Amino acid sequence: MTQKWDVVIIGGGLAGLVAANYLTRNNLSILVLEKNKNVGGRARTDHIRQQYFNLGPHALYKKGKAKSILEELNIQLSGKSPKIGGILVENQLEYIAPLSPLGLLTSNFLSWKERIEWAKVLMKVMSIDNEKVVLQTYERWVQQTTRSENVQSLLYLLGRLATYCHSPNKVSAKVMLIHLKAALNGVLYLDKGWQTIIDQLHNNSVVSGIQFQTRKNVKQIVPIEQDHIKIVLSDGEVIVGKNVLCTVEPKELNQMLGEKSPFSQSDSFTKMESVKGSTLDVALTQLPNPKKVFAMGIVDPLYFSVHSNNALLSDDAKSIVLHVFKYQSPTDNKEWKKVKCELEQFLEKIQPGWKSYVITSRFIPQITVNQRLPQVGDEQMLQCSKNKIPGLYIAGDWASPYSILSEGAVTSGKQAAEEIIKKEKS
Ligand SMILES: Cc1cc2nc3c(=O)[nH]c(=O)nc-3n(C[C@H](O)[C@H](O)[C@H](O)COP(=O)(O)OP(=O)(O)OC[C@H]3O[C@@H](n4cnc5c(N)ncnc54)[C@H](O)[C@@H]3O)c2cc1C
Incomplete structure (x- = not known):
């Protein structure tokens, strides 16, 4: 039976x-x-050589629906929030990211006129009525919102950070803005990972x-x-x-x-298309440059963040666990050796000499982040x-x-x- x-x-x-x-x-x-x-x-989360590796960078929206539902189920979430900030990278140049009030004042990426424009755009993101953009793609919304190319690049970059989507000409503005708003309210990196x-x-x-x-x-x-x-x-x-x-x-x-x-x-x-990316997950004995813990490419869709700065991710509580990530669009180069080199070089730019301190690392050439774009x-x-x-x-x-x-x-x-x-x- x-x-x-x-x-x-x-x-x-x-x-x-x-x-x-x-x-x-x-x-x-x-x-x-x-x-x-x-x-x-x-x-x-994989426990490899006493390090806790999520499958690529994972951050929980602090004011998102998932967190409140998990709390409703009595799930304990222990970890801290990374500060919004860090640096932005384009070619050989680095800029202070204008993503926090201090960053906005000190960033050399935007002119004063653009800083005012950017501050207004951020306020608009936080107060927008999502129903008004229901029929628009994110690209359309960005182009209608600002003419400044630098401010547009910041909106694309923040969109990638919040959603992992790297196809602004296809994605829904409504979904992007809902998640962007949630991300601007902060995220949590979890102790011992999402496991x-x-x-x-x-x-x-x-x-x-x-x-x-x-x-x-x-x-x-x-x-x-x-x-x-x-x-x-x-x-x-x-x-x-x-x-x-x-x-x-x-x-x-x-x-x-x-x-x-x-x-x-x-x-x-x-x-249905999926959202994909490539990840380089790395554990180091120390950071060559401890001051640089977060970076994103402005044009290149690249991400770097030291997750162990805000979460316990190793058994000795001393090692550094970081993630370098490439947001993929469907038309991207699928030569994985080149992608791996690109991620390693991005890390080298921010943390020169990192290879001398490697405890363990892994490269996942292509992983589905979300099943639906x-x-x-x-x-x-x-x-x-x-x-x-x-x-x-x-x-x-x-x-x-x-x-x-x-x-x-x-x-x-x-x-x-x-x-x-x-x-x-x-
Ligand atoms: C690199 C990366 C970074 C991410 N970062 C974030 C982030 O920062 N913030 C965030 O909120 N989310 C993030 N995510 C997304 C998040 O991890 C996923 O959205 C979520 O885990 C998906 O859960 P799910 O249950 O929908 O799917 P899955 O986790 O895929 O679960 C489906 C399950 O079904 C099983 N299964 C499949 N086929 C069969 C079958 N035929 N028979 C039996 N079982 C089957 C699979 O083995 C799997 O266990 C990230 C994901 C990745 C990959």
Whole structure:
């Protein structure tokens, strides 16, 4: 006899684990299926040679929805906020970043006229009515907002920092501005990395009786009669759920549903682009230049930040853990050796001689930061994909129209859980 579960969650990343935590205390039988050896997905942290490496730079918005939902679930978040500031780099030149009040006064990047313009633009970002830009791309909004090329570059740079999106001509201005506002309110770097969030969510679920099965690769989702859904694993095992919450990427979900997928007709759903980047994660015994802890390229889409300056990220509490990152656009050069060199050279510019102090480092040539590049019109497309199959729910960082990254994963996980609870109670 195949056991029938009230809820089967496919994927043990942030979205799946948040949903699992909300579903507890409802007297439902719940199973989480995860294809990897461990849960965590892209929010996991690797412990390598006593250093805690998130998968690339991870920062939690201090006033974002994800943080308040995690706190609602009693997740302890320990860590500190980096100061907004640092330096901006273009060719061989360095400028003080005009991202804080002091930076604005002292930066040599902007003329006095541009500084006033920049201050006004920042105030506009904080007070803008997002509904007014719902039909615009970010590029359009930036061009309408300021004529100054330097101020435009700052808006593109801050947009990349806040969202990892590097396609201003495609991305939705509304999504960019929502996240930009959140980022300007500060972020948190977490002690021992984002694994601490995953571990707490996982432990709470296990204690509440939720079952986890790892190394279970779901291949097929087949709706069957009587409001039940059959799940077929790659080894042929069959699992049946009354409600199924799927948190995998959209293309994989489409494949799981096969020819009968109600989403395969929707071009935007199958052709959804993702947000990608390359990361160089580095641990050093010391920083050659301890004064430089944050830098971004003005034209080159590059990022550098010393995360251990604001979070405990090594067992000895002394090592330096930093991330160098390249924001990718779909048309980018995919010669990974060159990309690695570019990241190393950027680090060399800011921290000359860093290679002498390396404890460990790793280069990930291409990683998906967000499963959906948020574009104008996504809301309708996502709305249409809802409730197509009774009992099938969707969550993940791509599934919320106006939230991406952990904001999207956590809010959609909570929302799907609430919808399941409502259905089960009705
Ligand atoms: C380099 C980088 C930097 C980032 N920085 C930030 C940041 O600063 N701030 C921020 O808020 N967010 C950041 N993010 C984004 C954040 O990590 C993700 O949005 C979030 O972790 C996604 O969670 P998820 O549950 O939607 O997806 P995932 O974490 O991908 O979880 C999906 C899970 O499903 C499992 N799965 C997939 N297919 C199957 C299958 N067939 N069967 C069973 N299981 C399956 C996967 O193994 C995975 O565990 C960053 C991400 C990256 C990669």
